[in-house]
Amino acid sequence: MTETPFQPAARFAGQRQDVWLAHPHDTDHMTIINDAAANSPVQPVVHMGQGFFGYNPPQFVLDAARDALGRVECNQYSPTKGRPRLKQAIASSFSPTLGRELNPETEVVITTGANEGILCAFMAFLEPGDEVIVFEPFFDQYISNIEMPGGKVRYVPMKPPIDGATRTSSAAEWNIDFQELENSISSRTKMIVINTPHNPVGKILSSAELDRIGELAIKHDLLILSDEVYQSLFYVPFTSIAARSPDLWARTLTVGSAGKAFYATGWRIGYLIGPENLIKYVTAAHMRICYSSVSPLQEAVAVAFEQANQMGFWDKSRNEMKSKIERFCEVFDEMGIPYSIPEGGYFVMGNFTKLRIPDHYTFPESVASRPRDFKLAWFLIQEIGLAAIPPTEFYTDLNAHLAENYLRFAICKNDEVLDMAKDRLRGLRAFMQ
Structure with missing residues (x-):
């Protein structure tokens, strides 16, 4: 492909090659991990990088989708705010946990995936120069979504346990320095973003942590965007x-994902919940960005929420994922690789400080110039055929050292894939200190 003669927008010009394994079969965008996987001498590569599920949604959800596809009204435009049945199902599902009776018409909006919902929230409230506080490590889409409407990011790192290289510990031990958080607030600060359960750490913010964040938001009159896409796990x-x-309800937009909840990340059905005076502006942004979201899948997700409790789905989903995490982490315990035990979600952060990459090992420039976790990720792919994500991709250069010995593994895979990954990891024994 020849280089375009047209100058791209500054927000996209000069961006470095990213980490993402968009899909095992995506050959159009040879990202760092994809490139390594495609050229690894160990084939097939076991992919535990990006967090898409290795299995289908449950049968009652698939049946609902098939039924919706056969109905004329489900194959036409949905209202901008979302299909009434889905808004009602979400309001009914989340009213008990939010401690208030949600109005499905004014306090819920359906978006094309949680990421589009997050973009809509930033587009709705940020003016050029407004600042948004984001904790590191962060979901990388936050950054571009904040910058597109002209916002600026202020970063506050969550710090791993100081002995994370020698001891397995709870993800709860990744700590927020609240003095550092308050020091990052300026007269231009408009919003703070939290993510709980957290990707990639697996930390669930405690009640005490939420209250301290809330106190600062009220004190400084900040909006809160609470990314809770893994809240069912x-x-x-x-x-x-x-x-x-x-007071916190009045300033918070809560983001959710049906794709994460029902093992259907490709359906791209997200939602935001919040007070009417916030949701109406998110809806206005959503209307301009994509107008409305996929109709038959909205209807299927409505049925999924309606039937999830009677099917025992939520408990089953949590128990199965927790079991998968424990199944996979057996190999870390076996090999003496410390890790952060997730409190939620489906990612595990393993600490590979003890892994010794041979001297003079050859890396491509795109990897050699990056922190150690990129080298670890490349090494694992080349030597044992196992793909994981280097978490410094979710850090600024200033704070990348905090996570440069970790790798993130997505556990939402079939058990046979987890077992194959465990066998591959055992191939590192010769390189462990």
């Missing part, structure tokens, strides 16, 4: 910041 008590007090 919790292994310790979970609460939403919007449920902590009426």
Whole structure:
């Protein structure tokens, strides 16, 4: 492909090659991990990088989708705010956990995936120069979504346990320095973004942490965007910041993902919940960005929420994912590789400080110039055929050192894939200190 003669927008010009394994069969965008996987001498590569599921949604959800595809009204435009049945199903599902009776017409909006919903929230409220506080490590889409409407990011790192290289510990031990958080707030700060359960750490913000964040938001009159796309997968008590007090409800937009909840990341059905005076502006942005979201899949997700409790789906989903995490982490325990035990979600952060890459090992320039976790990721792909994500992709250069010995593994795969990955990891024994 020849280089375009046209100058791209500054937001996309000069961006470095990214980490993402968009899909195992995507050969159009040879990203760092994809490139390594395609050229690894160990084939097939076991992919535990990007967090898409290795299995289908449950049968009752698939049946609902098939039924919706056969109905004329489900194959036409949905209202911009979403199909009434889905908004009602979400309001009914989340009213108990938020401690208030949600109005499905004014306090819920359906978006084309949670990421589009997050973009809509930033587009709705940010003016050029407004600042948004984001915790590191961060979901990388936050950054471009903030910058597109002219916002600026202020970063506050969550810090791993100081002995994370020698001891397995709870993800709860990744700590927020609240003095550092308050120091990052300026007169231009408009919003703070939280992610709980957290990707990639697996930390669930405790009630005490939520309250301290909430106190700062109220003190400095900040909006809160609470990314809770993994909220159905919790292994310790979970609460939403919007449920902590009426004052916090009044300033919080809560983001959710049906794709994460029902193993259907390709369906791209997300939603935002919040007070009417916030949701109406998110809806206005959503209307201009994509007008409305996929109709038959909205209807299927409505049925999924309606039937999930009677099917025992939520408990089954949590128990199965927790079991997968424990199944996979057996190999870390076996090999003495410390890791962060997730409190929620489906990612595990393993600490590979003890892995010794041979001297003079050859890396491509795109990897050699990046932190150690990129080299670890490349090494694992080339030597044992196992793909994971280097988490410094979710950090600024200033704070990348905090996570340069970790790798992130997505556990939402079939058990046979997890077992194959465990066998591949055992191939590192010769390189362990």
